[in-house]
Amino acid sequence: MKPSYKAALLSALVFPGVGQLYLKKYWRGLAIMLFVFAGLGYIIRVATIAALSVLDDAVVKLQNGTTDLHEISGVVGSKMSVTDPYHDIVFYLIICFWIFAIIDAYIIGKEKESQDEES
Numbered sequence: 001m002k003p004s005y006k007a008a009l010l011s012a013l014v015f016p017g018v019g020q021l022y023l024k025k026y027w028r029g030l031a032i033m034l035f036v037f038a039g040l041g042y043i044i045r046v047a048t049i050a051a052l053s054v055l056d057d058a059v060v061k062l063q064n065g066t067t068d069l070h071e072i073s074g075v076v077g078s079k080m081s082v083t084d085p086y087h088d089i090v091f092y093l094i095i096c097f098w099i100f101a102i103i104d105a106y107i108i109g110k111e112k113e114s115q116d117e118e119s
Helices: 003-013 018-022 026-064 069-080 087-118
Strands: none
Touching: 003 018, 003 087, 018 026, 018 087, 026 087
16 A cells, blocks of 8 residues: 555544654654644543533532432533533534644655655
């Protein structure tokens, strides 16, 4: 398999930046991976905070003893629909970095193939 295809597939199917690492463009690959990890960390953090908030509200309602399971499920459903305003932006940035990593790995691989053919 050609290096350009292998690098693009690694960036597409394994993780963004792995194709660059395969092509020995370490700083570029690590930078892409860092941005994607930071974005994923942010999304996980926001989801964890939202889940803990929902659990906290459910525990408070259960401790009061005045609620039933139906009311708690309503609280959970209403809270989970509220998201952080930057959540969508970060998600789309991750997708853009992923697409960039695939295209970039393919281009770097093509350049490497042409250099190998010349020598």
